[in-house]
Amino acid sequence: MAKVMSDGARSRLVWPVAGFFVVIAFGVGLISMAAFGDRTDPPTTAAGDTASSDVVEVKLGDLFIDPDGISAPAGPVTFKVENTGGIDHNFVIEGVDSTEMISPAGTEELSVDLQEGSYTVICAVPGHADGGMKATLTVGGDSEASGNDSGGGGMSGMTAQEMLEHDAKRTAQFPAETKGKGGLPLEPEILSDGTKRFELTADEIEWETEPGVVMKGMAYNGMIPGPQINLDLGDKVEVKLTNELDQPTVLHLHGMILPNGMDGVAGITQNAIMPGESFTYKFTARNSGTNMYHSHFNAAEQVPGGLLGALIISDPRDPAVDIDYTMVLNDGPLGFTINGKGFPATEPIVAGKDQLVRIRYMNEGLQVHPMHLHGIPQKVIAKDGYILKTPYMADTLLVAPGERYDVLVKATELGTWAYHCHILSHVEGPDGMFGMVTAMIVQ
Numbered sequence: 021m022a023k024v025m026s027d028g029a030r031s032r033l034v035w036p037v038a039g040f041f042v043v044i045a046f047g048v049g050l051i052s053m054a055a056f057g058d059r060t061d062p063p064t065t066a067a068g069d070t071a072s073s074d075v076v077e078v079k080l081g082d083l084f085i086d087p088d089g090i091s092a093p094a095g096p097v098t099f100k101v102e103n104t105g106g107i108d109h110n111f112v113i114e115g116v117d118s119t120e121m122i123s124p125a126g127t128e129e130l131s132v133d134l135q136e137g138s139y140t141v142i143c144a145v146p147g148h149a150d151g152g153m154k155a156t157l158t159v160g161g162d163s164e165a166s167g168n169d170s171g172g173g174g175m176s177g178m179t180a181q182e183m184l185e186h187d188a189k190r191t192a193q194f195p196a197e198t199k200g201k202g203g204l205p206l207e208p209e210i211l212s213d214g215t216k217r218f219e220l221t222a223d224e225i226e227w228e229t230e231p232g233v234v235m236k237g238m239a240y241n242g243m244i245p246g247p248q249i250n251l252d253l254g255d256k257v258e259v260k261l262t263n264e265l266d267q268p269t270v271l272h273l274h275g276m277i278l279p280n281g282m283d284g285v286a287g288i289t290q291n292a293i294m295p296g297e298s299f300t301y302k303f304t305a306r307n308s309g310t311n312m313y314h315s316h317f318n319a320a321e322q323v324p325g326g327l328l329g330a331l332i333i334s335d336p337r338d339p340a341v342d343i344d345y346t347m348v349l350n351d352g353p354l355g356f357t358i359n360g361k362g363f364p365a366t367e368p369i370v371a372g373k374d375q376l377v378r379i380r381y382m383n384e385g386l387q388v389h390p391m392h393l394h395g396i397p398q399k400v401i402a403k404d405g406y407i408l409k410t411p412y413m414a415d416t417l418l419v420a421p422g423e424r425y426d427v428l429v430k431a432t433e434l435g436t437w438a439y440h441c442h443i444l445s446h447v448e449g450p451d452g453m454f455g456m457v458t459a460m461i462v463q
């Protein structure tokens with residue numbers, strides 16, 4: 021993915037922030053007091069002669085750059101960049117150069133020849149700069165001014181009125197239009213014996229996660245999340261996966277009780293499906309509920325990269341609802357996303373007053389996400405597809421990687437209610453809200 025990411029990383033650098041329509045203002049209200057980075061383009065520099073260069077050590081983490089006020093002398097400099105976090109990051113000196121993606125515990129060196137001035141440094145993974153991975157690099161001269169204790173860019177240094185307008189401008193874009201929508205239902209072919217046969221093709225695609233942020237991802241049938249597969253308990257099923265990627269893959273039906281050879285784990289239950297090849301998974305839906313399908317080969321890259329989808333098996337015991345909403349959480353190279361999009365491009369759930377909404381959470385990412393709906397409680401009715409004997413109420417529900425929860429929300433309270441992950445660095449940054457934020461609109 022490091023190679024795949026580099027084009028996306030470049031497009032991230034020219035991410036335009038546009039839109040001036042104030043529609044909805046949320047009460048999430050945590051504003052990072054951040055150093056104000058110099059956003060003017062620095063003078064172009066050539067790669068430096070490292071023989072005599074100074075070495076500057078920088079640490080990356082989830083989600084910070086340490087120090088956030090970096091100083092370096094003018095001339096050839098080598099940045100020794102260590103990733104102390106749990107997910108991939110890179111180190112981008114805007115307008116100059118960047119490292120490859122750096123894996124957790126990895127270190128990369130970046131040698132550049134810098135002219136005196138102020139530069140903005142970010143991690144180019146979408147959402148990470150907004151989440152705090154933004155710093156100011158001061159080259160030569162007095163570095164005192166860059167020594168603030170939070171990332172560059174954003175609202176620090178602004179007046180209260182300027183902060184209000186800066187924040188509102190971004191929030192007002194919600195719900196922003198982007199190209200592509202994931203999780204659309206996949207229609208089966210019905211075979212003569214009643215078997216439901218689905219076809220999936222894994223391929224590399226370009227995917228717009230936020231307005232103007234186009235990433236290289238991996239997808240089933242050209243969408244992230246992949247198309248939703250809907251089954252009934254007892255269905256006979258075939259899922260044919262064709263691999264159009266340039267690497268092997270395999271399909272795991274997460275949560276399903278299956279014949280061992282259909283479990284889709286490369287090297288354990290089958291050989292991985294090579295590029296250009298296909299494999300058909302055959303099973304009977306013996307258990308019901310909110311399940312998932314995803315890659316189980318090179319999965320730390322392929323699943324956060326987009327090879328995931330919802331697999332819903334309805335059960336006669338399921339409550340009747342007015343709105344059935346699948347909410348796939350992810351946090352890999354495509355940023356912090358809900359159904360493949362980051363705020364303001366996330367989709368609100370729109371309900372009529374007193375309608376009953378079921379939300380099916382599934383976490384396909386690498387981190388936990390406590391999902392908090394403002395204003396209306398959530399009744400938790402199922403865990404990992406299993407109906408709870410004793411449902412319980414919550415306003416914040418922690419969804420760990422691999423977990424699924426079904427909740428019911430009775431839309432009793434009118435208005436637009438913020439709905440977001442409550443790890444605030446997944447939803448708010450120096451420029452306002454991003455990532456795992458959406459809304460429930462009751463009208």
Ligand SMILES: [Cu+2]
Nearest residue numbers: 389441443446
């Ligand atoms: Cu989160």
